[in-house]
Amino acid sequence: MSVRGDGGPYAPLGASRALESAAAWLFALLWLLPLLYAVWTAFHAPEFSTRFVPLAPLSLENFVRAWNAAPFARYFVNTFLLVTLILGCQLVLCTLAAYAFARFRFAGAQIAFALVLMQLMIMPDVLIVENYRTMARLGLVDTIPAIALPYIASAFGIFLLRQAFKSVPRELDDAARVEGAGTIQVLWRLYVPLAKPVYLAYALVSVSYHWNNFLWPLIVTNSVEARPLTVGLQVFASSDQGIDWSVICAATLMTSAPLLLAFLLFQRRFVQSFMRAGIR
Amino acid sequence: MIQRAHHAIHGWLLLLPAMALLALFTHWPALATFIDSFWSTPRPRRPAAFVGLDQYRAMLADPVFWQSVVNNLWFALGTIPVSIALALLMAVWVNDRIAGRALVRMAYFTPTMLPMIAVANIWLFFYTPQYGLLEQVLSHFGVATHNWLGTPATALACVIVVAIWKEAGFFMIFYLAALQQIAPVLAEAAALEGASRWTFFRRVQFPLLMPTTLFVLVNAVINAFRTVDQIIVMTHGGPDNATTLLLYYVYQVGFGFWDTSYAAALTMVLLALLAAVSLCQYVLIERRIHYR
Amino acid sequence: MDRRQFVTSSAALAAGALASSAIVRAATEISFYFPIAVGGPIPKIIDGYAADFEKENPGISVKPIYAGTYQETMVKALTAHKSGNPPVICVLLSTDMFSLIDEDAIIPFDEKGEPEKSWIGSFFPAFMENSRTGGNTWGIPFQRSTIVLYWDKQAFGEAGLDPEKPPAGWQEETAFAQKLTRRDASGNAVQWGMQIPSSGFPYWLFQALTTQNDVVLMNQAGDRTFFDKPAVIEALQRWLDLGRKLKVMAPGVIEWGTTPKDFFERKTAMMWTTTGNLTNVRNNAKFPFGVAMLPAGKRRGTPTGGGNFYIFKKVSRAQQEAALKFARWMTSPERAAQWGIDTGYVAVRPDAWSTTAMKKYVEGFPAAAVARDQLQYAVAELSTHENQRVTKALNDGLQAALTGSKSPEQAMKDAQSEAERLLKPYR
Numbered sequence: 001m002s003v004r005g006d007g008g009p010y011a012p013l014g015a016s017r018a019l020e021s022a023a024a025w026l027f028a029l030l031w032l033l034p035l036l037y038a039v040w041t042a043f044h045a046p047e048f049s050t051r052f053v054p055l056a057p058l059s060l061e062n063f064v065r066a067w068n069a070a071p072f073a074r075y076f077v078n079t080f081l082l083v084t085l086i087l088g089c090q091l092v093l094c095t096l097a098a099y100a101f102a103r104f105r106f107a108g109a110q111i112a113f114a115l116v117l118m119q120l121m122i123m124p125d126v127l128i129v130e131n132y133r134t135m136a137r138l139g140l141v142d143t144i145p146a147i148a149l150p151y152i153a154s155a156f157g158i159f160l161l162r163q164a165f166k167s168v169p170r171e172l173d174d175a176a177r178v179e180g181a182g183t184i185q186v187l188w189r190l191y192v193p194l195a196k197p198v199y200l201a202y203a204l205v206s207v208s209y210h211w212n213n214f215l216w217p218l219i220v221t222n223s224v225e226a227r228p229l230t231v232g233l234q235v236f237a238s239s240d241q242g243i244d245w246s247v248i249c250a251a252t253l254m255t256s257a258p259l260l261l262a263f264l265l266f267q268r269r270f271v272q273s274f275m276r277a278g279i280r
Numbered sequence: 281m282i283q284r285a286h287h288a289i290h291g292w293l294l295l296l297p298a299m300a301l302l303a304l305f306t307h308w309p310a311l312a313t314f315i316d317s318f319w320s321t322p323r324p325r326r327p328a329a330f331v332g333l334d335q336y337r338a339m340l341a342d343p344v345f346w347q348s349v350v351n352n353l354w355f356a357l358g359t360i361p362v363s364i365a366l367a368l369l370m371a372v373w374v375n376d377r378i379a380g381r382a383l384v385r386m387a388y389f390t391p392t393m394l395p396m397i398a399v400a401n402i403w404l405f406f407y408t409p410q411y412g413l414l415e416q417v418l419s420h421f422g423v424a425t426h427n428w429l430g431t432p433a434t435a436l437a438c439v440i441v442v443a444i445w446k447e448a449g450f451f452m453i454f455y456l457a458a459l460q461q462i463a464p465v466l467a468e469a470a471a472l473e474g475a476s477r478w479t480f481f482r483r484v485q486f487p488l489l490m491p492t493t494l495f496v497l498v499n500a501v502i503n504a505f506r507t508v509d510q511i512i513v514m515t516h517g518g519p520d521n522a523t524t525l526l527l528y529y530v531y532q533v534g535f536g537f538w539d540t541s542y543a544a545a546l547t548m549v550l551l552a553l554l555a556a557v558s559l560c561q562y563v564l565i566e567r568r569i570h571y572r
Numbered sequence: 573m574d575r576r577q578f579v580t581s582s583a584a585l586a587a588g589a590l591a592s593s594a595i596v597r598a599a600t601e602i603s604f605y606f607p608i609a610v611g612g613p614i615p616k617i618i619d620g621y622a623a624d625f626e627k628e629n630p631g632i633s634v635k636p637i638y639a640g641t642y643q644e645t646m647v648k649a650l651t652a653h654k655s656g657n658p659p660v661i662c663v664l665l666s667t668d669m670f671s672l673i674d675e676d677a678i679i680p681f682d683e684k685g686e687p688e689k690s691w692i693g694s695f696f697p698a699f700m701e702n703s704r705t706g707g708n709t710w711g712i713p714f715q716r717s718t719i720v721l722y723w724d725k726q727a728f729g730e731a732g733l734d735p736e737k738p739p740a741g742w743q744e745e746t747a748f749a750q751k752l753t754r755r756d757a758s759g760n761a762v763q764w765g766m767q768i769p770s771s772g773f774p775y776w777l778f779q780a781l782t783t784q785n786d787v788v789l790m791n792q793a794g795d796r797t798f799f800d801k802p803a804v805i806e807a808l809q810r811w812l813d814l815g816r817k818l819k820v821m822a823p824g825v826i827e828w829g830t831t832p833k834d835f836f837e838r839k840t841a842m843m844w845t846t847t848g849n850l851t852n853v854r855n856n857a858k859f860p861f862g863v864a865m866l867p868a869g870k871r872r873g874t875p876t877g878g879g880n881f882y883i884f885k886k887v888s889r890a891q892q893e894a895a896l897k898f899a900r901w902m903t904s905p906e907r908a909a910q911w912g913i914d915t916g917y918v919a920v921r922p923d924a925w926s927t928t929a930m931k932k933y934v935e936g937f938p939a940a941a942v943a944r945d946q947l948q949y950a951v952a953e954l955s956t957h958e959n960q961r962v963t964k965a966l967n968d969g970l971q972a973a974l975t976g977s978k979s980p981e982q983a984m985k986d987a988q989s990e991a992e993r994l995l996k997p998y999r
Contacts, residue, residue, distance in 0.1 A: 008471075009470075009471035010467055010477045012376055017376075017377075017378065020373060021378040023373070024370075024373040024378050024381075024384050027370065027373075027388070028388065029387075031388055031390065031391065031449065033406075034391075034394070034399050034402045034406070034445075037405070038399075038402055046856060049405075050833070069613065069614075069615075070638070071615070093297050093298045093301070094298065096294040096298065097294065097295050097298035100291045100292070100294035100295040101295070104288070104290060104294070105288070105291070106287070106289075106291035109291070112295060112299060115299070116302060118306065118555075120498065120502070120561075121498075121502060121554040121558035122310055122551055122554055122555070124306065124309075125506045126505065126527060126530070126547060127306070127309040127310060127313065128530070128531065128534065128535075129313070129530070129534040129535075129540055129544065130309035131309050132651065134304065134308070136654070136656070141651070141655055141657070142652075149305060150305035150306075152301055153300075153302040155302075208393055211395070212394070212396065212397075214397045214512075215508065215509065215512075215527075215531065218640075219647075222605075222651075222652060223639075224637065230395045230397050230398075231640075234397065234640055242828070242830060242831060242832035242845075242852070243401060243404065243829040243830055243833065245402070245405055245833075248401045248402075249402065251398070252394070252399070252401075255395065255398065256393060256394050259393040260393050263386070263389065263393055264386065267382070267385065267386055268382075270453075271385070271453060271456060324675055324676035325676070404830070408827070408830050410834070411834075411839060419760075422758065424760050425760055427822060427823070427824040429825075429827065430770075430771065430824040430825035430827060430975075431975060432975050432977065515771075516771070516772055518771060518825065518971055519825040519975055520968050520971035520972045520975060520977065532964075536647070537958070538675070
């Protein structure tokens with residue numbers, strides 16, 4: 001980071017800064033448009049969902065209707081359990097695997113790593129037909145673990161953590177071993193704390209992806225007990241009665257609120273963790 | 281010696297849980313899909329029979345399959361370069377000290393936080409003829425009304441726009457992190473030599489961002505083949521298969537028609553495409569490691 | 573009482589308690605998948621019905637599971653059936669009958685003789701057409717609909733037409749629509765005369781046109797289609813002409829989901845859509861509107877739509893009988909009437925329309941009876957073996973014709989040859 005704090009010699013000044021700001025702001029507005037529309041529509045009666053009359057009366061009716069149309073409380077719980085389960089297991093499994101790749105030499109390590117990298121491309125999302133069959137054989141259809149299992153061993157996570165672990169100086173590792181620490185202890189006491197930014201960045205990616213995942217949960221869940229929010233939102237997406245944007249927007253805001261709020265509050269930390277994670 | 285063996289065993293033990301799950305949910309299904317594609321779909325009155333390349337022959341003769349491949353390639357061509365370029369541009373803007381940059385950064389990243397299934401409906405409103413948002417804006421400029429999603433020529437483009445909107449902000453974060461890691465002394469040195477901003481970008485920043493670009497490229501490619509949520513909501517693959525993508529067709533065939541073996545053949549094509557890209561990426565990563 | 577009596581009576585009490593708890597523990601549980609295709613607090617209503625049923629039938633416990641759209645409910649039911657754990661009773665599209673039979677997933681309702689026949693005979697015959705094949709009844713109507721014409725009375729008045737008279741035939745429909753289509757200075761349509769949606773499942777609306785042109789699209793056995801008959805191509809030509817030649821309808825593929833909204837926004841003066849939208853239109857149209865039977869071509873006509881009850885095969889006998897009880901209970905005249913009032917679906921049996929509740933409802937809202945009156949002209953919805961693929965072939969052909977990428981003859985020929993290819997193995 002620049003010590004001078006002025007953005008360096010190429011930072012735009014004066015007119016070009018204003019121009020750039022204007023362009024950036026225009027795009028920002030475009031990017032926010034759907035969310036702004038959602039906010040407008042959710043808080044106004046249906047007749048204003050296509051008309052943008054400035055002083056139209058506000059109403060919470062849509063939220064009430066949305067809440068009543070499906071058991072969103074249960075969906076919230078399910079989704080929360082789902083992302084927590086996935087993230088927790090991912091952190092554990094990927095840490096162990098990354099540690100193995102980073103610091104251990106064993107026969108077949110190269111092949112194993114290549115197999116892991118395969119998953120970067122061949123994601124569970126494209127193997128829906130076969131994975132469904134596997135879940136049926138395991139008797140896990142229509143449960144939250146069924147949604148979670150295919151994603152727990154994450155090649156992305158292993159890859160990131162391996163990079164992070166590799167950058168820990170070997171001397172620290174040797175020093176810890178000299179003091180008699182076992183494998184797991186070295187991992188827990190040394191590597192994990194040093195990779196904190198990576199964990200944070202990875203958690204952000206994982207949570208936002210799985211909170212919003214749709215196709216696999218749609219296929220593998222049937223009942224309310226296992227269904228996450230995105231599948232629950234489907235009740236509004238296709239109806240004989242046509243699209244009622246007011247209710248859809250209310251439901252959208254309801255289900256996205258936790259993530260949006262979390263990001264609003266923690267965005268600096270997240271971006272910083274991405275930086276410190278050296279993800280590139 | 282025993283130390284080495286011990287060491288190796290530890291390594292394998294640490295790796296085992298992850299490998300087991302990967303094998304079960306990635307490698308095994310891929311293999312099973314491959315095998316399945318050579319058999320016919322089992323039905324209650326007709327058990328599965330080995331049919332060799334029949335599924336593939338049917339696939340090659342299926343116009344919807346070809347349409348979905350072409351659509352997917354256009355989709356990839358439309359989303360990948362544009363979202364990466366936009367992400368880079370956004371990162372550069374946010375990195376510069378423009379006014380209100382925290383808000384701008386948040387604005388760009390917001391689409392990532394919203395489920396596609398929900399925003400697809402909002403975009404449906406944007407594209408609705410006559411009173412949709414796009415139409416309302418365009419009518420001010422005197423542009424005639426157009427059925428954006430109902431015309432094959434424009435439907436795919438509309439879906440591409442939604443995909444770009446959704447992922448550019450996500451990629452921006454990676455670029456932002458990488459940009460801020462470039463040592464400021466480089467900028468000062470370049471300025472001293474009288475390089476213009478564009479030259480600085482082209483000769484210094486962009487090459488240093490190469491690893492990020494590669495990383496983002498891989499993600500963009502994967503996304504081009506796996507995002508179908510907006511199609512499920514907005515167009516159902518229509519009009520007349522104009523927005524049917526490969527994965528969407530797999531879903532339709534596997535879970536709509538219940539023709540699981542044909543779906544397996546289709547999945548193999550998808551996997552082959554992804555594997556080809558994976559190979560390129562692995563080779564490039566190797567080169568990058570040497571380059572670093 | 574003495575000690576022996578005390579012991580005996582307490583033993584009897586204990587035995588009784590044990591026995592009754594055994595009965596409670598042995599309550600037959602039936603899982604019930606249902607889709608939601610209309611707005612409103614449907615899950616709550618269904619839960620209420622389930623609770624009422626359980627009160628009257630203490631040995632049975634009903635577990636209603638909302639499963640998504642019709643499509644998704646079908647996917648879920650079949651995936652559950654294939655993984656060995658099927659639901660006991662489902663509401664699925666009446667057109668899914670052949671697919672379910674082919675997957676060996678359901679049992680017919682009329683295996684049990686006389687009592688069943690009278691129950692089965694109590695439904696509107698139009699709804700039973702999609703429920704019977706091979707001499708058996710496989711589905712029982714529950715939430716059924718037809719297509720109806722909604723018209724904007726205010727727009728009619730503004731165009732110089734009698735607001736109380738909907739078009740009776742194709743000629744009138746065209747003439748009215750031409751008067752109702754308003755354009756602005758640059759020639760863009762500000763209000764279209766009529767709208768027939770064509771996204772998602774255009775075949776359903778197309779069936780109305782073909783029926784009005786006095787031709788059917790498939791045979792009763794579900795193994796033959798007639799997409800390339802001249803009368804069918806004629807019907808498609810009319811659909812195309814409305815948009816392209818007569819210019820009373822937006823050209824291209826019209827989105828189903830936004831059609832009601834288009835009506836509320838007064839972007840179209842007439843629309844063809846399901847009777848299931850009745851409550852929706854009533855709540856949201858801020859102008860007087862009417863509901864009418866679809867205009868006649870050579871005759872009046874509409875396909876039926878909506879869902880039937882199906883009982884699944886691979887569940888226990890006790891569960892099947894409990895499900896049968898549940899189906900009968902849900903389709904009793906009072907309940908059929910109440911369900912129709914709450915949702916806008918057509919109450920599925922004639923005697924439901926003579927219940928007090930329904931009579932009062934129709935008095936207050938005569939539009940509700942239009943769909944029932946149209947039933948005499950209604951035909952079975954398109955349903956064949958390999959139903960999903962055959963309808964997709966037809967849908968693709970229709971959309972190709974509507975967007976101009978194929979001529980109507982070519983589109984229907986291609987659809988027919990695809991359907992032939994799919995259905996030949998079933999003959």
